[in-house]
Amino acid sequence: GHWFWSEFPKYRRQVGEIMLGSLVANILAVSVALFSLQVYDRVVPHQSHATLWVLAVGAFLAIALEAMLKLARARLTDAAGRQIELSVQHNLMRRLIGMRSDKKPLPPSGLFAAMRDFGSVREFFTSSTISTLADIPFIAVFLLLVASIAGPVVWVIIAGGTLMLLPAYFMQKKMIAYTRQTQGANAKAGRLLHEVVTELDTVKTQRGEERVLRLWDELNTLSSHSATEQRKLSSALTYWSQGVQQATYITAVVLGTLLVFAGEFTVGTIIATGILTSRTLAPLTQFAATLARWSNVKAALEGLDAIAQAPQEKEKERTYLRRQKIEGRFELREIMFRYEDDAAPTLDV
Template sequence: MSDTELESEQASHAESAVRDELLESLLTVARAHGHETNATSLVAGLPLDEAGRLTPSVFARAATRAGMTAKIVKCRLTQLNRSLLPAVLLLEPGRSCVVVDLDLESGTARVVFPELGEAETRVDLEVLTARYSGQAIYVRPRFRFDARSEQVKHRKGRNWFWSVIRENRRLYRDVVLGSVMINLFALAMPLFVLNIYDRVVPNHATETLWVLAVGIFVVLCFDLGMRLVRSSFVDLAASRADVKLSSALMSKVMGLRLEARPPSTGSFVSTLQSFESVRAFIGSATVVALVDLPFVLLFLAIVAIIGPALVIPLVVAVVVILLYALAAQSKLHDLSETSQRVSAQRNATLVESVSQLETVKSLRGESRVQDTWEKATAFLARTTAQLRMIGTSVTSVAQWTQQTASVCVIIIGVYLIIDGNLTQGGLIAAYMLTTRALAPVSQAAALLSQYHQSATALSSLDELMAQPEERPDDKAFIDRPVVQGKVRFDKLSFRYPGAEQDSLNGVSLTLKPGEKVALLGRVGCGKTTLQKLLLGLYQPTEGAVMVDGVDIRQFDPLQLRRHIGHVPQDVRLFYGSLKDNILAGAGSDGVDDDDLLRAIRISGLEELVNANPQGLDLSVGEGGQMLSGGQRQAVAIARAVVHDPSILLLDEPSSAMDHASEETLKSRLQAYSEGKTLVLVTHRTSLLSLVDRIVVMDAGRVMADGPPENILKALREGRIGRAVR
């Protein structure tokens, strides 16, 4: 490829600045290895850049979803391992390509540029090197086990927490090596004092004094540098683990199947917040204390060399500290568990009360909420006080034992000096080593209360991470970029988690592409549940939901919902602007200004947008509290149609609107929904002109199905039952 061709290729890129070249490169490599996937599945829920593009830092996570492994390397272009090709080359910022082969003899490379599709292009290595950033990504397929391998017992999969800690084992290895040096340096000061008192002072050897002083100063400088390096390594490992673990937790929360969602939001949030105690425990103080603990034996051995009798108080002190700490374990565990449960309950009360503050005030429920809060707070305070008291007692007993052991060492040492079995310098050195030997034991004992809080939190988080996800990494989804809109509910039954009876019982319905159907029925008859199942928010207990003849469990959930526009009965908005809320969700990068303006017009938001100086930047407040109920519904309608889906699910879309707004919405929806499959849940007869078929439900079953005129007549005559008003 010549420079002119490269300039032309760059110009074509400028016309499409939002192209995600890194994602397209990953798709190219995946297809080269026979892994069929789609862009939506690879980046769903991942943190992308401001332009909605994949970044090198999260490339490996996207590759995992494609059944691949990825590793970023820094090397020259000519040093790439040809046996690991194809590989992704990172070019100038935002640019990438796939190198298929390198021909060093001819000085060329076969390259696939994302904007040219799957076509290979031969490029001069000099030209490619000029654009190469120095980083490449090797992408290789993971070995896939099939059902036959399940007959052989295999080790349980890697733990989400400890696997991340193990990734930093090299840093922790350096920390251990640094600790060895630091603890060896710790011997220098006692030996320095011993030699000063036993050799320098009696002999007035000032030359030896200065030699020893220079030596100990050098050791102290090395000790300072080693401590700083060790601390920075521990903090670096902890920060790396923190980022990955926090990302894994948030990814789990976002991908959690709704059946596994905890019943209390506040308690759920409290469980997630308990990760703070885990984060604190893996910090520098804990790691340093644990790493220093084995060196207690070294210091005890040195004291025994100085004076065998002097080590007896130290051994007794270690045993006393450990026995007392172990005796407190059971109580610390129980109190930590109780404290976390009470904290979760109190947090649930707080979240529920704040989120429903208007309801609390209107019902004059402040007293009940205050009473519940104060009782939980008082119990938590008592539990925390007991936990703190036991933790403090362990620390205090350890300090008392350490000081008592020091006194005993001095007493024994005095008798040894009198008997001529110990020098004065030896006694001072042994005393200094006593403090150094028992300090790690005391620190480890003090960490026990914090350990139980962290262990309890980690246990709760383990339960969360074990819950089923919508998009498990080992499941392959089909790619359906286009949906015609045929929907079939095949003998569908469903029961909500914890419910005593089915919400749906053997429902069978078929909707043709472009058909408009209204679901009528009493409150709780299963109309909304049917829509939730079609969205893939829940899995049916029995039966299946089919779209275009394919079970929706084969769809990637994100791609499925890309084809469905949903207006929920209870509209929830996010803090931000009108535009942010209309474009909320994945895939908003495909929306242009025409799509946005069309959605605003259909929803009836034109008047609000045009009349406000901020226009689409108008803030809706937290939860949309700065908008009326009808305006919130209009926003929900706008974001349901902005992506031009094939299927529309409308659940009471005009319940908060006045008659004029409803009529305007109805006329615009009638024109927009032409050729689209529409499922309307309503109790208003005024909206039934939108549909050409009515299905009446009761107690989770289909009671009637037919043309609107026939069904409405039967309803008026009481042959079916009152379903609309």
């Protein structure tokens, strides 16, 4: 299986617990909207104090239970993520150590940069990202509730959610291109720095200071430009999703108000619909930001793929002897080793 994605099925039980917690938490989140609906439509007209306090206590309990479930979900996610991280890092280092010397997929600085970029992968798969992904399927629950309460207003929310995600989806190729350009420039700058540090006397002897400085500035300029363009695009996508969320809320309230004027809605329906609109679109706003960050993760995974798929010194099909203690006298005669059949011998005893 894949060196990274194959780790996730090992934690099916934890994933099931996370999804169950998300289901209960999202159901409890509906309580605030239902509380507002009942208060404005039934409690206020009848001035029922007892009903008001019963509803308020129930809403507070639901909020507290939702917070506890989300905290437990975050702990489960962090625990599973920590185990996956340790396992993946162990496997990557094992592949790096066992790599054939004549089949290195990247230069030393590239290998170092690829291993370092695993940090962006680790930061992406945090509890916040996993929680966002876990909440996405339950958007359907909120949409069904809005449809049952507010009828046609649900189409406004569906249209708003679609508008939030489309730009982030179509901009993925551009984001990935900027990320690759930035990482390529950084890798070249790293190689240049390594060469200058290790061969500083040679650079001075050959009077290469100006050429090195010029090349260094060019690489840093390219890296800075690509990173800046990527940040601009990411910020634009974030601002777009936030703006669409607010516009969708306003549109839903305006449509609900018009239906109140027509005698089809109540004030409580508008309040509940507004709350559910914000609640439905909140995971989509976070998901749009997640898509903007995915370009960094995908580029990092591509670099790590080169390490994970590099040819190894030891073949899986073969069994190797390993002795902890060697006793006796051994002689090696006429032993020759070469990496390729037509290559020069690397070892000749």
